[in-house]
Amino acid sequence: MYNPFPYDDPRPVNRPHILAEVVESVVCGSLNSAKSLAARVESLRNANPGKSVILAFDGYATAEWQEMINLLSQQLAGKGILLEQKNYLDNLKEEEEINNMIDPLLEWDREKDPTLLYGKIFRGGYEALLDPDKTEAFRSELRKIREGNEGKVVVVYGNGCLIPANMQLFDLKLYFDVTPKESILRIRRGQYVNLGQKEARPANQIIRRCYYADFEMAVNLRRSLLRECALDYYVPSDKPGNLQLVPMSSLKEIFTSMASYPFRAKPVYLEGVWGGTYVKKLRNLPADMRNCAWVFDLIPMEVSIVVEVGRNKVEFPFQTFFMTASEEVMGKKCADKFGGYFPIRFNYDDSYHSTGNMSVQCHSNEKYNRENFDELGRQDESYYVVEAGHDAKTFIGFRDDADVDQFIKEIKIADKEYKPVDYMKYISYEESRPGLQVMIPAGTVHSSGRNQVVLEIGSLTIGSYTYKLYDYLRPDLDGIPRPIHTYHGERTVARDRTTTWVRNNIVQKPRIARSGEGWSEVIVGESPLLYFSLRRLEFEKEIEDNTNGKFHVLTLVDGEKIRIRSKQHPERYFDAEFMDMVVVPSTIGEYVVENLGVEPIRVHKTMLKDGFENE
Structure with missing residues (x-):
């Protein structure tokens, strides 16, 4: 997520039942939070006269501490208490030594990586920087x-101060969390430099190093602090002036309640050179947004969750919630298999009434990602066409008569000499229509054509390994020619996936899985090459289902509004509108999807295949 649009969607709010004592314990507003924290400090001092109180402010990369420190200092000064401050980052090694550890992990060869996007994960943790x-x-x-x-x-204060070796030094431990979108926006606003750096690099280089080092260290430490309940307070800190103080016990209660309800994440919106207008109009996005190419409705590493707590709303990264409730949300087998990562990602690609297609591209498999990027996961994808206009096409696979070697040769020349390629001579396509499901196993050449909206569903991918093979010689929104990744693309593209193979394997005719009076469940895509199953629920009034120990993700792809509710606890529900994506946690078991409108309903359903744990 290199350039999210700075817009907060107000609609996706979750309203699980929160105990009254939990609601009362959550302090909202920076000043109120500082007052509450100062009172806690004073209480500790009064309980142990003469003893010092030491606080730790740790947090996610880009977390900012000074507002809380200043307000806390004011509150304590009013009581005649001096607040002494220590910057933990003063303990880091010299800049050159840190650079010598991290920079060799990043790709600097522009032949392999034209935009300096890739690298390998830094595994040393905060400890290695000290x-x-x-x-x-x-x-x-x-x-x-x-x-x-x-x-x-x-x-x-400072990133990494709550590593295990320091825990016994502190009386009060606070973690300042930041959502992924806000982290990137802070970098682009010039509010962050990489750990160990004195001066800022170009924004994209800061973000890349964050991805492979700063973010990685923060995620790992945050995971252990939350799972071990090692904090006194969790601080959602996206909004200056509205810092919130959430006791660790209350955070656990909020997460436990969330995991017993269907829930929705807060999307992130991104402009793009091939971006369309459909979602922008549907969701009333800001007028100054040029277009909307990508909608990250449920990209686990990029989105957040908003929960109504009394009269206030608390927002936290999806991964923060998921780290503490992975088994409840996914089921034990899934949590064991995927190591606590949510294994499927969802977004929309909107090229409706746009100026062109998505780039012709492919993605890498798990073996390639591990060997080249030390990265977990593979990048399988799928497209479900939600809306299609005139002449919309979904490009998938090579034509049966394509000379793939010649295609590779031509795209390399195009990149160097700015010569157009007749890509239609090489790339196969399907005529798009609402309801078309196309599976895209790693390595398959593909593109979403102009004038459609597709629901993109992919496998566990911590990073984004998209290799653009041809992009029509067009510049990006910043006027700079879009980079082509022929080095990795040539090594990962599946040359044998041609029209015949595609139509025999990954573009399937829907088949009934189960049915009854007024309803049916249809399998629209299932392949040995993917560990998830793609289905569609079709009904007039309602349909019943059962998670059977595995989470489901439901997306309303045709119809006005639905209610997804637990059958055993009907008060646990979420109302979804057209194109909303809702997670049904594994613990819900039997559930009902009701039609709250008048039109017939079509709900896209994604679930892990039976036996996924053995793949």
């Missing part, structure tokens, strides 16, 4: 403060 002598002196100083009787109040 200078041993500085860190020992820091810990020794804090131990002396703890053992003394000066009654100090000290705040240590």
Whole structure:
């Protein structure tokens, strides 16, 4: 997610039942949060006269501490208490030494990676960035403060201060979380430099290093802190002036309640050179948005969750919620198989009334990702056509008569010499129509053509390994020619997936899975090459289903409005409108989908295949 549009969609709000005591415990607003925290500090001092109180402010990459520190300092000063501040990042190694650890993991060869997008994961963690002598002196100083009787109040702030080796040094531990979209926007606003850097690199280089290092370290530490309930307070910190203070026990209760309801994530919207107008009109997106190419409705690493807590709304990254409730949401087999990652991702590609097609592209498989990027997951995809205009096409596979070697040769020349390629001579396509399901196993050449909206569903991909093979020689929205990735594309594209193979294997005729009076469930796509099953629920009034220990994701692709509710607990429901995506957690079991409108309903359903754990 390199360039999200700065827009907060107000609609996707989840309203699970939250206990009254939990609602009362959540403090909203930066000043109120500082007052509450100051009262807690004073309580600790009064309980242990003469003893010092040491706070730790850790957080996700791009987290900002100064607002809370300043307000806390004001509150304590009013009580005659001085707040002493210590920047944990002063303990880092020198910039050159850190660069020598991380930069070699990043790709710098523009022949392989024209935009310097790729790299390998830094596995050292925050610990590897610390200078041993500085860190020992820091810990020794804090131990002396703890053992003394000066009654100090000290705040240590900075990414990584809550690593396991430091935990015993602190009396109060706070984690300042930031949603993925806001993290990227802060980088682009010039509010962040990479850990260990004195000066900012170009924004895209900061983001790349964040992806392979800064974000990776933050995600791993956040996971352990949440799973071990090692925090005193969780601080949603996207909005200056509205920091919130959530006790760890209350956060767990909120997440537990969330996992017992169908729920929806908060989308992220992105402009693109081939972007369309359909979603922009449907969801009333801002007028100054040039178009809407991608809608990240449920990309686990990119979206957030909004929960209504009393009169307030609390927002947190999807991954933060998921790290603590993965088994409840996915089911035990799935949690064991995918290591706590949500295994399927969902978004829309909107080229409706646009100026052109998506690029001709392919993606890499798990073996290639591990060997080249030290990355988990593979990039299988699928397209379900939700809306199609005149002459819309879905490009998939090579033509039976295509000379793939010649195609590769021509796209390389096009990239260097700016010569157009007659891609239609090589790439096969299906005429698009609403309801068309196309599966795209890793390696399959493909593109979503202009004038349609597709629901894209893909496998677990932590990163994005999209190799553009041909992009019609067009510039991007910034006026710079779009990069072509022939190095990786040539090595990953499946040359034998031609029209005949495609129509025999990955473009299937729908078949009935089950049916009854006024309803049916249809399999629209299932392949040994994908670990998920693609289905469609068709009904007039309602249909019943059962998660059977596996999560489902439902998307209303035709109709006005539906209610997805637990059969055992009908008060646990979510009302979805056209094109909304809803997760039905595994723990819900039997559930009902009701038609709240007058039109017949079509709901796209995605689930893990039976036996997925053995693939």
